[in-house]
Amino acid sequence: MSSGNLYNSSNKGKAVLNLDLCAPMPVEAVPLMAVGSGEPAVRSSAEAMPAAATMAAAAAAAVIRPGGSQSQQLDKSLILLVKCVMQHCVRAMEAGNTEASNNALAALSSVSSLDGDPIQRLTSAFTEALARRALEPLLQGLPWAIKEQLRRPPPPAYADVARQWFHTxxxxxxxxxxxxxxxxxxxxxxxxxxxxxxxxxxxxxxxxxxxxxxxxxxxxxxxxxxxxxxxxxxxxxxxxxxxxxxxxxxxxxxxxxxxxxxxxxxxxxxxxxxxxxxxxxxxxxxxxxxxxxxxxxxxxxxxxxxxxxxxxxxxxxxxxxxxxxxxxxxxxxxxxxxxxDHNDGEGRGLWDRVDSAFDYYAVLFNDLEVSRVPRESLDRAVVERLLLREEIVDIIARDGAARRERxxxxxxxxxxxxxxxxxxxxxxxxxxxxxxxxxxxxxxxxxxxxxxxxxxxxxxxxxxxxxxxxxxxxxxxxxxxxxxxx
Structure with a gap:
């Protein structure tokens, strides 16, 4: 078989991180609760978003305890609350309701943290992904260079380095x-x-x-x-x-x-x-x-x-x-x-992609927690922000040939x-x-x-x-x- 024009060139980049291949591999862990994949029974319209988002955010904030124990199990009720707000955000974006989607993003931001527990850190990544998607229709009036900066993922070398730390x-x-x-x-x-x-x-x-x-x-x-x-x-x-x-x-x-x-x-x-x-x-x-x-x-x-x-x-x-x-x-x-399965298919839309991706990455974020990697660890930040977070943004915010994480x-x-x-x-x-x-x-x-x-x-x-x-x-x-x- 002739390979023909199999491949096209892609952007290349140089990583600025050092990779210590000789770092010890942790082998201890603590119990982990299975993550439920049930879909929240929320079917209200996008116009109801402000009240729903406020209620869900308040409830979520009451559940989250920043700085909690690293052996914390994933809270299924908290996951459902976050999903409730995300679903309203998706429905609002699909309906073109900018005010409702902004309210939902604000509610998600209020319970997000780059340095908190696994669900706070995960919610932060999904909030960024949804915000980037909400911003896409507004990019038409921006200069080309700014649009490309917002759309372009980090160079593959960055993900390669982060993936090695993920293995570790x-x-x-x-x-x-x-x-x-x-x-x-x-x-x-x-x-x-x-x-x-x-x-x-x-x-x-x-x-x-x-x-x-x-x-x-x-x-x-x-x-x-x-x-x-x-x-x-x-x-x-x-x-x-x-x-x-x-x-x-x-x-x-x-x-x-x-x-x-x-x-x-x-x-x-x-x-x-x-x-x-x-x-x-x-x-x-x-x-x-x-x-x-x-x-x-x-x-x-x-x-x-x-x-x-x-x-x-x-x-x-x-x-x-x-x-x-x-x-x-x-x-x-x-x-x-x-x-x-984070792709669109028969009967599947953006919310299905968000829903399944949230369940999947909740396990990965929590595994970093129960593996006793300190929350303030730079290595953990590299994995979460340069690998897992970028994958989430790619799955949620990008479509067509721009989405690589298929x-x-x-x-x-x-x-x-x-x-x-x-x-x-x-x-x-x-x-x-x-x-x-x-x-x-x-x-x-x-x-x-x-x-x-x-x-x-x-x-x-x-x-x-x-x-x-x-x-x-x-x-x-x-x-x-x-x-x-x-």
């Missing part, structure tokens, strides 16, 4: 990475010429753990070659990751060849695919961590040639890239994505993967018990109800990482399906 502070993705590593080691049994390709998003600690697992396997580490390609748009990150992995490989006596590639998935091109350095005869593993969903917003035309005839097909850039990756004949493709549940990824020529890889999970033990260590002290769980669906080649009873991330394993997929 939140145990969810660490559990996902550990389970994925055990699947990779199982798939590579007996292989001596191994090439692991990280398309971006993974934490270097995951690959440190993979080196240790490969070194400890019965046959030892690959004796011929172990090549690791890491893609990132952040030069400092690539440098730090290279130093960390080189030192660990030396300590373990693993013959490691590192191939850093300066790029971002938004900018992938045929030249970037070539820079990955995949060669015939290698046992190739491709890993994508919270990356591919960013390409669902764009479409491209891909040329196929079959039976001597050429035809063009329009597909998303995510689908086009999956076809290209399938042509690399990987032994295993590991896909990690948010287990969430999260889809695994149920939607399955047909996408099948259409690209992949099939589930039913890889054995001999080391799955170690992942379960990690989740147990992160669970509540009495062990009666786990805080974190990893649920395996063996016959489907996937597993889910749960916070309490809420699935937050899916990790699915794929291999090329037999047959002609030109």
């Amino acid at each position: 502070l939140s145990p969810l993705l660490r559990a996902a990475g550990l389970a994925a590593n055990h699947a990779i080691v199982k798939a590579l049994e007996g292989e001596q010429d191994v090439h692991v390709v990280d398309l971006g998003g993974a934490n270097p600690r995951q690959w440190v753990e993979l080196l240790r697992l490969l070194a400890a396997r019965p046959g030892g580490a690959p004796s011929s070659s172990l090549r690791l390609t890491i893609v990132s748009d952040h030069a400092c990150f690539l440098s730090c990751a290279t130093g960390l992995l080189t030192a660990e490989a030396t300590r373990l006596h693993v013959p490691l060849a590192l191939n850093p590639v300066r790029s971002h998935i938004d900018n992938f091109s045929a030249a970037v695919i070539a820079a990955l350095g995949v060669q015939r005869g290698q046992a190739v593993v491709i890993s994508s961590t919270l990356q591919l969903h960013r390409l669902i917003a764009d479409t491209t035309i891909v040329s196929h040639r079959h039976a001597g005839r050429q035809h063009d097909e329009t597909m998303t850039r995510a689908d086009a890239l999956l076809h290209v990756l399938r042509d690399l004949s990987p032994k295993l493709l590991v896909l990690t994505e948010q287990e969430a 999260h889809e549940k695994l149920l939607r990824w399955v047909p996408r993967m099948l259409a690209a020529g992949f099939q589930p890889a039913l890889v054995g999970m001999d080391g799955f018990k170690e992942t379960t033990r990690l989740a147990d260590r992160l669970s509540d002290g009495d062990g009666q109800r786990p805080l974190y769980r990893v649920v395996k669906v063996k016959e489907k080649g996937c597993f889910f990482v749960h916070s309490c009873w809420t699935p937050m991330f899916s990790v699915s394993l794929w291999q090329p399906a037999p047959g002609d997929h030109e």
Whole structure:
């Protein structure tokens, strides 16, 4: 298959934050109450917003206790109150009622705080997102430079740095990475010429753990070659990751060849695919961590040639890239994505997007709290404001090709993967018990109800990482399906 005009260039930027890859990973947590997803029974008109907003804000302010205990559980009644005001805000914006939407935003601001408890911090992020959306119709009269400044997200490098801190502070993705590593080691049994390709998003600690697992396997580490390609748009990150992995490989006596590639998935091109350095005869593993969903917003035309005839097909850039990756004949493709649906669809509108996103990010904000990260921590501020907050703004305030965070549940990824020529890889999970033990260590002290769980669906080649009873991330394993997929 010809890659054609798969990708377009995107803005690049330099992060100003330093990334300490050697910071310790917290492994303790306290109990977390499951977040309810019930929809508030509010159906009043947008004109009723001032009174409703005032009442809800007053009630919410009475519930919130700034500076409370870090073991505070999420208050379901408070969540419903905040949702009540947000729903009125959305309805007012849809009705073009500027006064009502402003009143709702003022009510939300009164119970928001960048430094408060998880719901206050989360409400602050959603208030900004809704305010940006409310401001959009007013941008027509502003100078072009101001409009672009308001609409443009931070450079991808900023999110890359913040995501690494998210891996460090939140145990969810660490559990996902550990389970994925055990699947990779199982798939590579007996292989001596191994090439692991990280398309971006993974934490270097995951690959440190993979080196240790490969070194400890019965046959030892690959004796011929172990090549690791890491893609990132952040030069400092690539440098730090290279130093960390080189030192660990030396300590373990693993013959490691590192191939850093300066790029971002938004900018992938045929030249970037070539820079990955995949060669015939290698046992190739491709890993994508919270990356591919960013390409669902764009479409491209891909040329196929079959039976001597050429035809063009329009597909998303995510689908086009999956076809290209399938042509690399990987032994295993590991896909990690948010287990969430924050897109519009049949019968779904803006409020459905706001509602589901609030439930999802409430769990992530609270996980940072119960992981005992201090509220005044700069690292926590980086994660909340440069990663989670920006994702929320993207989901709520942007539409069309401008919205990159197109999260889809695994149920939607399955047909996408099948259409690209992949099939589930039913890889054995001999080391799955170690992942379960990690989740147990992160669970509540009495062990009666786990805080974190990893649920395996063996016959489907996937597993889910749960916070309490809420699935937050899916990790699915794929291999090329037999047959002609030109």
